[in-house]
Amino acid sequence: xxxxxxxxxxxxxxxxxxxxxxxxxxxxxxxxxxxxxxxxxxxxxxxxxxxxxxxxxxxxxxxxxxxxxxxxxxxxxxxxxxxxxxxxxxxxxxxxxxxxxxxxxxxxxxxxxxxxxxxxxxxxxxxxxxxxxxxxxxxxxxxxxxxxxxxxxxxxxxxxxxxxxxxxxxxxxxxxxxxxxxxxxxxxxxxxxxxxxxxxxxxxxxxxxxxxx
Numbered sequence: 433x434x435x436x437x438x439x440x441x442x443x444x445x446x447x448x449x450x451x452x453x454x455x456x457x458x459x460x461x462x463x464x465x466x467x468x469x470x471x472x473x474x475x476x477x478x479x480x481x482x483x484x485x486x487x488x489x490x491x492x493x494x495x496x497x498x499x500x501x502x503x504x505x506x507x508x509x510x511x512x513x514x515x516x517x518x519x520x521x522x523x524x525x526x527x528x529x530x531x532x533x534x535x536x537x538x539x540x541x542x543x544x545x546x547x548x549x550x551x552x553x554x555x556x557x558x559x560x561x562x563x564x565x566x567x568x569x570x571x572x573x574x575x576x577x578x579x580x581x582x583x584x585x586x587x588x589x590x591x592x593x594x595x596x597x598x599x600x601x602x603x604x605x606x607x608x609x610x611x612x613x614x615x616x617x618x619x620x621x622x623x624x625x626x627x628x629x630x631x632x633x634x635x636x637x638x639x640x641x642x643x644x645x
Contacts, residue, residue: 532578
């Protein structure tokens, strides 16, 4: 049985995978009816600019294919979805290299809170959430260790109330707060002007990503 974390704000009732693609525009259409595969587009490192994917209804399935690094330059991959109705959403995050340790959280931009985080060791994460109202959510991927391509699978099911119970969410262990738009980015861009290599040659500008103090 997949691990489940159960939460209960008014939006989140409970914090609880597709075939070869054919290209359609900027995304992929999968052969299974109702399923789509999307490719990650950078930049998508904060809640101010996630990749918007689609609106999900019961019976929909999507796969997101992306790349994440455990270094300075790609701290998060954020993907926005709309839940078009009350739903149970089931997730599977799988590192393509078979060893990188990836984690993910579900973020509510309206309430500015992380609703659930899934941070078990290993190259695969499972999790699910139950959404009590139509709403926008961000699915946020980060690397605990390793740089790799990955697939994030999302299946949507009709919400089945009754059995759901409320518990307090655990605090995420990673530096997830930096994803939030109001948090300062951990790095800043600086432009350095290097001296010309020869008389009369133009100056060279180099852009560097510098950790903030």
